[in-house]
Amino acid sequence: MDSKVKRTQKNVVKANTKPKELLTLHFGNAGINIGESFWKQQCIENGIDYEGVFHGEGNISHQGEPIPTYFNELNGGLYEPRSIFIDTDYSTIDTLSSFEMKSLFNPNSFIKGKEECMTFARGSYTIGKSLEESINNTISQKLESLTNFDGVMIFSSLAGGVGSGLMSNIVKKWKNNYSNNLSLGIHLLPSKDLMGEACEVYNAVLALGE
Ligand SMILES: Nc1nc2c(ncn2[C@@H]2O[C@H](COP(=O)(O)OP(=O)(O)O)[C@@H](O)[C@H]2O)c(=O)[nH]1
Ligand SMILES: [Mg+2]
DSSP: OOHHHHHHHHHHHHHHSOOOEEEEEEEHHHHHHHHHHHHHHHHHHHTBOTTSOBOSOOTTOBTTBOOTTTEEEOTTSOEEEOEEEEESSSHHHHHHHHSTTTTTSOGGGEEEOSSOOOSHHHHHHSTTGGGHHHHHHHHHHHHTTOSSEEEEEEEEETTSHIIIIIHHHHHHHHHHHTTTSEEEEEEEOOOTTTOOOTHHHHHHHHHHHO
16 A cells, blocks of 8 residues: 555544543642643644634644633633642732633632642641532532543643642542543652742652652
8 A cells, every 4th residue: 555545544533533621730849830830831732722712723623623622612702721720829829810810710710729839738627628529529510521532631830839749639539530641740850950838848858648
């Protein structure tokens, strides 16, 4: 078979494979900051602007439509990131949700508290704990309408209280409730060059232990 024909057949198989759907979770300052860059890149690759409008010129656009891996299509034809941003204080989330990308995200994608938590223990047992029910309910709600859900991508710094303690609790629950689905962690580790608080190393060790 000549190589041109082979290539065409491969493309047909690819086009008929239904794309998988993923949910992203962004925990704490670092997870949210990485999330901002991540979603900017997804908008470029899928050809979606910050109002959620598809322009058809994305690098990976698929038969004239964005691949639904990361975006939900809304009734009016707009697209919305399938993501949840979580922090026990409001400053980083408020920064993300007030500027250029504010119209892109559904307001229910933001779960925030009022108090920063520096340690694994506060993220896991006290300040972070109070957000857990709302996070788990929002996860279930975001998965309700999906038909080909594959798994979750989790972004955080293991050095932070939210990114270690609260994140570990949610992942534990995830593994119980959605044991057939993937979970992929993308985590920063503490660095001696950037380290702010002595507890950062302990936070990371405790989170890795989980
Ligand atoms: N590389 C990088 N590190 C960050 C960023 N934001 C916070 N950090 C680092 O992450 C560590 C603490 O985690 P942070 O995300 O602030 O804590 P959390 O909000 O409690 O999860 C500190 O060492 C910060 O310097 C970021 O945007 N980039
Ligand atoms: Mg923080």
